[in-house]
């Protein structure tokens with residue numbers, strides 16, 4: 443009798459110990475695959491903020507973090523890298539278009555593991571991958587609100603440089619135009635789409651001409667990545683106000699105000715990777731992370747938790763005033779609690795609230811200009 447109880451008790455204690463040990467020491471391995479390319483040590487990049495978010499959410503001993511970057515931002519580099527980190531990790535977070543094929547392949551190979559990809563949407567969805575997006579429509583909409591608030595006391599003309607004409611870019615461009623009309627019904631929102639995100643054939647030059655030769659446009663928003671930044675650098679250097687995108691471009695691309703035109707960069711609409719990576723990893727660790735569909739991160743009233751936010755006004759605070767900032771904060775509150783609908787259909791990227799699917803007035807790009815003046819302008823064009 444005595445021995446039986448003792449052995450039962452002993453067995454129970456063992457169970458308890460092993461359970462406790464597991465509970466305390468079992469740890470989750472998370473791999474975050476950041477972008478590749480030359481900018482990794484630069485301050486203010488999405489790489490820097492993604493790393494911060496990952497380290498905030500994944501802390502030892504319960505969570506082990508493996509951070510890696512492909513050598514370059516190419517599909518081949520991701521295909522080379524991802525299988526190497528896959529076997530040791532439970533969860534994976536990758537980013538962007540160039541990672542998508544490799545992510546899909548590795549996810550198929552490990553159907554029991556969970557994956558997330560930021561800034562890319564799988565259509566149709568993949569069972570063990572979450573597509574994680576910033577709400578591009580809201581991003582464009584707040585840029586449009588700010589541009590219109592500034593332009594409505596001036597020429598009532600603003601513009602957006604769109605990247606390649608695909609749904610995520612359409613969401614931004616048509617979101618911008620809807621934002622413009624919301625803040626200033628009789629303002630014109632000029633829009634254009636580029637042929638590439640990386641300024642192939644120096645198309646930024648034609649874009650610069652299309653905007654600068656057009657009847658007094660006051661404010662221009664960059665929704666075209668590198669192509670847009672190069673065009674916007676020249677536009678701001680020529681006295682037109684600019685709104686940057688994705689990172690605080692005053693820091694990353696106007697190099698802390700050392701690039702001409704920096705005084706005309708009003709702010710940027712930042713995609714806060716710190717918030718999105720932190721929230722995604724926290725969700726993974728709490729087993730509160732659904733794959734097989736879309737997760738959208740949008741505006742929140744509290745700027746700390748908001749995946750989309752305005753950067754500082756830096757040298758342009760006399761134009762982008764504290765008053766305007768307060769105004770924008772009110773708009774953000776209304777968008778966050780759905781009092782204002784930005785009016786974009788997710789799948790098509792078209793506007794649901796304007797006839798023909800857009801509030802844009804399209805800008806023509808005049809090609810003959812760059813071929814005629816090509817040599818002259820090549821010599822003068824921006825080296826970045």
Ligand SMILES: *[C@@H]1O[C@H](CO)[C@@H](O)[C@H](O)[C@H]1NC(C)=O
Pocket residue numbers: 476482483484485486489490491493509510511
């Ligand atoms: C970019 O990411 C890598 C991790 O892969 C990190 O070591 C590096 O410090 C990051 N760069 C910055 C500027 O934070």
Ligand SMILES: *[C@@H]1O[C@H](CO)[C@@H](O)[C@H](O)[C@H]1NC(C)=O
Pocket residue numbers: 642643644820821823824825
């Ligand atoms: C674009 O401009 C650069 C100089 O900034 C020049 O070297 C290059 O040849 C140009 N490319 C094309 C396709 O015109």
Ligand SMILES: *[C@@H]1O[C@H](CO)[C@@H](O)[C@H](O)[C@H]1NC(C)=O
Pocket residue numbers: 646647648650651676680819822823824
């Ligand atoms: C930059 O602006 C100047 C006008 O100040 C213009 O002559 C030049 O062609 C522009 N360069 C590019 C690359 O757009």
Ligand SMILES: *[C@@H]1O[C@H](CO)[C@@H](O)[C@H](O)[C@H]1NC(C)=O
Pocket residue numbers: 808809810811814
């Ligand atoms: C296009 O540019 C050329 C050369 O500068 C100019 O002669 C022509 O009028 C422009 N066309 C349009 C439609 O703006």
